[in-house]
Amino acid sequence: MQLTGTIVIAIGTLFLFLGSLGILRLPDVYNRLQAGTKCTTLGAFMTIIGVGITQPDWLPKTLVIALFILITNPISNHALGRASCKSGVPLCDRTVVDKTKDFEQCKPLHDELEQDEEIQ
Amino acid sequence: MSEIIFLAIIGLAISLCLLRMLKGPTAPDRAVAVDTIATITTALLVLLASIFQRYVYLDVALVYAVLTFIGSVAIARFLEKGI
Numbered sequence: 001m002q003l004t005g006t007i008v009i010a011i012g013t014l015f016l017f018l019g020s021l022g023i024l025r026l027p028d029v030y031n032r033l034q035a036g037t038k039c040t041t042l043g044a045f046m047t048i049i050g051v052g053i054t055q056p057d058w059l060p061k062t063l064v065i066a067l068f069i070l071i072t073n074p075i076s077n078h079a080l081g082r083a084s085c086k087s088g089v090p091l092c093d094r095t096v097v098d099k100t101k102d103f104e105q106c107k108p109l110h111d112e113l114e115q116d117e118e119i120q
Numbered sequence: 121m122s123e124i125i126f127l128a129i130i131g132l133a134i135s136l137c138l139l140r141m142l143k144g145p146t147a148p149d150r151a152v153a154v155d156t157i158a159t160i161t162t163a164l165l166v167l168l169a170s171i172f173q174r175y176v177y178l179d180v181a182l183v184y185a186v187l188t189f190i191g192s193v194a195i196a197r198f199l200e201k202g203i
Contacts (some may be wrong), residue, residue: 006122009167013129016160023156024140032140036156044163047176048181051170058169061178064167068185073159076192081156083199084148109172 005054012046017041028092029084037077044069123171130164158188173201 022035045066052062085100129140134157141153169177 008124009126013126013133013165017136020156020160022138023153024136029146029152032149032150032152040159042176044159046161048166051166051182055170058175060179061182062166064124065162066187068182069159069162072185072189075191076155076196077152078190079193079196081146082197083196084146086200087148089146089148090166098153099187120141 001056002054003052005052008050008053010050012048012050015043015046017043017045027094030081030091033077033081033084037074037075041070041073044073056120080096122147123167126167127164127171130160130167134160134164148199151199154195155188157174158184158192162188 001049011074016039019035019039022039023032026032026035030044048066049061091098135155137157137160141150141157144150144153147176162181165177165181165184169181
C-alpha cells in the first residue's frame with residue numbers, strides 16, 4: 001500500500017512539474033491555459049489520491065478534495081480563457097485555425113488583428 | 121526521503137509559475153499563472169498533511185481550493201467586463 005501510494009504521488013508531482021514547465025515555455029495565453037489546466041488537474045488529482053492510498057483512514061476526505069479540484073479547475077480555467085478572448089489578447093503567430101472568428105463577443109481580438117494586417 | 125524529493129519538485133514547479141507571473145506580457149497570463157500556483161498549492165497542502173501526520177490540514181486544503189476557485193472566477197469576470 002505504501003509503495004503504491006508513493007508511486008502515484010511521484011507521477012502526480014511529475015505532472016505538476018510538466019504543467020508549470022508548459023506555463024513557462026509555451027508562446028500564447030491559450031496554449032498556456034491548455035498546459036495549466038490539463039497537467040495540473042491530473043497532477044493534483046493523482047497527488048491527493050496518492051496521499052489517500054498511503055493512509056487509508058484519510059481516503060474519504062482526500063476523495064472529496066480531489067473530486068472538487070476535478071470539477072472546479074476546468075471551470076475556472078475556461079472562464080479565464082473566455083475572458084482573455086473577449087478582452088482581446090492576441091493569438092501567437094503560428095496559429096493555424098481560429099474558430100472564434102465568427103463569434104460576435106470576440107470582436108475586439110479580430111479587429112486588432114485586421115488592423116495589424118493593414119499596417120503590414 | 122521520498123517526501124523531500126516530492127517537495128523539491130513541487131517547489132521547482134511553483135517557482136517556474138512565479139517566473140511566468142513576473143514576466144507575463146498581459147494580465148490574463150498572470151491570472152493563469154496564479155491559478156496554476158493555487159492548484160499546485162492545494163496538492164502541496166495535502167502532501168504536507170501526510171508528512172506532518174495532521175488530519176486538520178486536509179480541511180485547510182479544502183477551504184483553500186474553494187476560495188481559489190471563487191477568486192479565479194472573480195478575476196475572469198473582471199477581465200471580461202471590468203468592475
